[in-house]
Amino acid sequence: MKNYKVSIITCLYNVSRFLPAGLDCLLNQTYPNLEIIIIDDGSTDDSVEKCRKVAAHDARIKIYSKENGGLGSARNWGLDYATGDFIYFYDVDDRIELTLVERNVQLMDKHNLDLIIFGFYVYDEKFHTTDSLQFQETLIESNEKLRGIYMDKLLLVRYGNGFAWNKFYRRSFIEAHHLRFENQRIQQDEVFNLKFYPKLQRVYLSPDILYHYFIYDTGNTRSRFIPDRYEIYLSIFQHLMTFSKEWGIQDERFKQYAYSRFYAGITNSILYNAFHPNAPYSNVERKKDILRILQKEEVRECLSYIQENQPMGIETYLYWRAFTQMSYRQIVLWKNLFNTLRLLKQKMFRK
Structure with a gap:
C-alpha cells in the first residue's frame, strides 16, 4: 500500500479543559504519516499555548491562528493549508479510536473511494446515557445507487448524517469540486456534506465504530446566544430544498424532514435564542x-x-397556535408555564 499522507484538521475556540488530552488520540494513531493542522479560531483562553507545548515535541503538528469566525471558516483555513491525500476533521472535545486513520486509509486504497462514513458512540453528559450508531457495510459504486439508499441508510438514521467527524474524505475530490464550508456559526457540517452527494460515485458505509461523540450539558447549540440564529436555520432549510431538487429526490419523507428541521429551528430561535440571558x-x-x-x-x-402533515402534542400545538396567531403574549405565557412544570418535575424526580 502506498504511504498516503493524511491531513487531520481540528479547530480551537476556548477548549482548554479538553487539552492536551484531546490531542493524545491523534498523536498515538497507529498510522504515522499525518499532518495535524490546528486552527486557532481566536481563542481567548490558553488553548493555543497548550497546543504549542505539545507541538514542540511532535513535528507533525502545525498551528495557525485567525480571528474568530466560527467553525466553518476555521475548517476552511485547515483545508487551504492541507497537503494530505485524505482529510479527516476532528473535534478536540471528543475522542477517536487509535486505529481510525489506519483503517480508513486501508479502505480508501482497497476500494478507490472518495468518501467513507463510519459509526460512532454517543455519550450524553446530562442524561448519563450511552448509545451507538453502526452502519451496515455497503460499497457504493455509482451515484444512482447512493441516491437509492440515501433516505433510509443515511438521512433518517439516529442522530442524522450531518457530521463531518464520522467521515473520511479524499482531498483531491474536495479540491476538484471546490468544496468548502459556509461561514455559519452552527450546523456547518450538514450543508458541507450536502454538496458532496450529487457528485459522489464511490462511497463506503463502514461497519466500524471509530468515533466517541460527547454531548456536554453546556456545549449544545442552545447554550449560547447567536444573533443570526434564525437566518442560519433558514439557510439550512433552503440548502436542503435546493439539494432535493438538484439530486432529484422524490421521496415525501425528505420534505417532511426539511420542514421538521426548519420548524425546530424556528422554535429554537424564538423560545431559546430570543430569551437567552445574553440576548441584548x-x-x-x-x-x-x-x-x-x-x-x-x-x-x-x-x-x-406542520399543521397539515405532522401530529402535534399539547405543548407543540399551543406554541404552534401562538406562532400562527403571532401572539407574543401567548408565547411568554406558555413558555413560563412549561418551564415551571419542568422544574417541578425535576424536583419530584430528585425526591
Whole structure:
C-alpha cells in the first residue's frame, strides 16, 4: 500500500479543559504519516499555548491562528493549508479510536473511494446515557445507487448524517469540486456534506465504530446566544430544498424532514435564542424580533405545512397556535408555564 499522507484538521475556540488530552488520540494513531493542522479560531483562553507545548515535541503538528469566525471558516483555513491525500476533521472535545486513520486509509486504497462514513458512540453528559450508531457495510459504486439508499441508510438514521467527524474524505475530490464550508456559526457540517452527494460515485458505509461523540450539558447549540440564529436555520432549510431538487429526490419523507428541521429551528430561535440571558434585548426589542421572524413568508408556509402533515402534542400545538396567531403574549405565557412544570418535575424526580 502506498504511504498516503493524511491531513487531520481540528479547530480551537476556548477548549482548554479538553487539552492536551484531546490531542493524545491523534498523536498515538497507529498510522504515522499525518499532518495535524490546528486552527486557532481566536481563542481567548490558553488553548493555543497548550497546543504549542505539545507541538514542540511532535513535528507533525502545525498551528495557525485567525480571528474568530466560527467553525466553518476555521475548517476552511485547515483545508487551504492541507497537503494530505485524505482529510479527516476532528473535534478536540471528543475522542477517536487509535486505529481510525489506519483503517480508513486501508479502505480508501482497497476500494478507490472518495468518501467513507463510519459509526460512532454517543455519550450524553446530562442524561448519563450511552448509545451507538453502526452502519451496515455497503460499497457504493455509482451515484444512482447512493441516491437509492440515501433516505433510509443515511438521512433518517439516529442522530442524522450531518457530521463531518464520522467521515473520511479524499482531498483531491474536495479540491476538484471546490468544496468548502459556509461561514455559519452552527450546523456547518450538514450543508458541507450536502454538496458532496450529487457528485459522489464511490462511497463506503463502514461497519466500524471509530468515533466517541460527547454531548456536554453546556456545549449544545442552545447554550449560547447567536444573533443570526434564525437566518442560519433558514439557510439550512433552503440548502436542503435546493439539494432535493438538484439530486432529484422524490421521496415525501425528505420534505417532511426539511420542514421538521426548519420548524425546530424556528422554535429554537424564538423560545431559546430570543430569551437567552445574553440576548441584548429589552422586552420591547425581544417582542419585535420574535414578530419579525413570525411574519416571514417562509415561516408562515412552514407553520401551514406542520399543521397539515405532522401530529402535534399539547405543548407543540399551543406554541404552534401562538406562532400562527403571532401572539407574543401567548408565547411568554406558555413558555413560563412549561418551564415551571419542568422544574417541578425535576424536583419530584430528585425526591
